[in-house]
Amino acid sequence: MTAPPITLRSLAELLAVIPHLLGFEPAHSIVVMALRDTKLSLTQRMDLPDPDRATEVAHTLARHVLKDEAEAVLLVGYETTRGESLPLLEALSEQLRTDGIATRDRLVVHDGRWRSLDCDRPTCCPPDGRPLPAPAEVASTLAEFVGHGSAPLPNRTALAQLLEPGPAAAEFTTLLDRGRKARTTLTREQALRRLADVWARILTIDTDPISLGDVAVALQSLTAIPVRDGIIALLVPGTLARDALSEDVGALLEQITDRLDAQGQGLEDADRPAVQARLVLLCQHATDWHAAPVLTVLAAYAWWHGDGAIARVAMDRAPRADPGYRLARLLQLMLDERIRPDRP
Structure with a gap:
């Protein structure tokens, strides 16, 4: 959906917003958020590929970022199995670096917790990550989405089921x-x-x-x-x-x-x-x-x-x-x- 104008103050708030942008809770996915003039210009999601296809998929995703004329990106890997997003996150950030586009951060979400691959401070990003923010912690951030009727579904399958004959x-x-x-x-x-x-x-x-x-x-x-x-x-x-x-x-x-x-x-x-x-x-x-x-x-x-x-x-x-x-x-x-x- 088109995001209402909001100001995000932390990566935790960013993660809380992503399901509202997609319409469902992502899983086994990579989410690429492109930035232009400090504003979000593109959000794209793709299922995680097999590791041997990571380079091929990275080229495809980078092409869309280039077409958007983005200046920087944020990458988020949503994992069902620990470590499964790493091949694509590595390949994509490398491809974007080659294309002259900065990667602001690479986040991994797994089992209700998140961490940054680019932060090595245990006090900030412990090895097991931080819990995803509770709704009450990000209520003010999400208020604009909720006011527009946004209610993310549990997964993409549930979204697709919305359009099947009842x-x-x-x-x-x-x-x-x-x-x-x-x-x-x-x-x-x-x-x-x-x-x-x-x-x-x-x-x-x-x-x-x-x-x-x-x-x-x-x-x-x-x-x-x-x-x-x-x-x-x-x-x-x-x-x-x-x-x-x-x-x-x-x-x-x-x-x-x-x-x-x-x-x-x-x-x-x-x-x-x-x-x-x-x-x-x-x-x-x-x-x-x-x-x-x-x-x-x-x-x-x-x-x-x-x-x-x-x-x-x-x-x-x-x-x-x-x-x-x-x-x-x-x-x-x-x-x-x-x-x-x-x-x-």
Whole structure:
């Protein structure tokens, strides 16, 4: 996720923040945090490779750091077996040194404790490390994340499971059949108004649950590529010019925007957690037949807001649902190449 502006006063606070940046508690991983002008510019996580692949993986990670134009990095190895992160930490710090990028520190986290590889003072970094900070010790640091709705999941598997079809997906086909019959009796204007009503309710930031009927209409609408592109244009500014949309889709977006404006609501960054939660809910209701479009909408939205973890797990499911879905393949390429949104 895009980090709210905070000041970190210690390495312990940095370690407390990492799960919020990733969306889950990392394990058997390396986390690379790139710094530019003393600000965090990139956070990337990768599973620890076999030791004989450490040099190869180090080259890949260093390439992304160079592309980010970082001035320095912090490296964190998360271990399930003591010492398993050392080959990659050594190879990566050496590669970055060759590339002219400073490594500020190399930390290792294992069994609830952490230590710095670059500190040899027993009073500061005892051989067995220090305990990870308790929540109460870093409450003020994490308050901004919690206020934005951040709640890291136990692991990446749990994050991926968020986007798998839930029990309600079984009702989806029945609801679609009813929706198709209802649409045959609607005029063009009525159909546009109905779809605008549905999407405005989905994107409204409140606690009202979304009806299964609205879920079915929204998911079915995204199977039409012009509508899918229009919703992405609405949620991810600058990806597609409004004048490139069809007349009907342009009218749809205008009606959705009018309804949100009437409620005094826009689609601001502060609303991201709630909007993203609604899109996740749609994914949970989607059978594989309808999953790829909504997964790509979610991935594009998460990518735009810097939530690479959600974008990646969405793109993990999309090709399983529809291997030939072109926009999913494009988004996956953007994620693999660490292409970042051009945001102000």
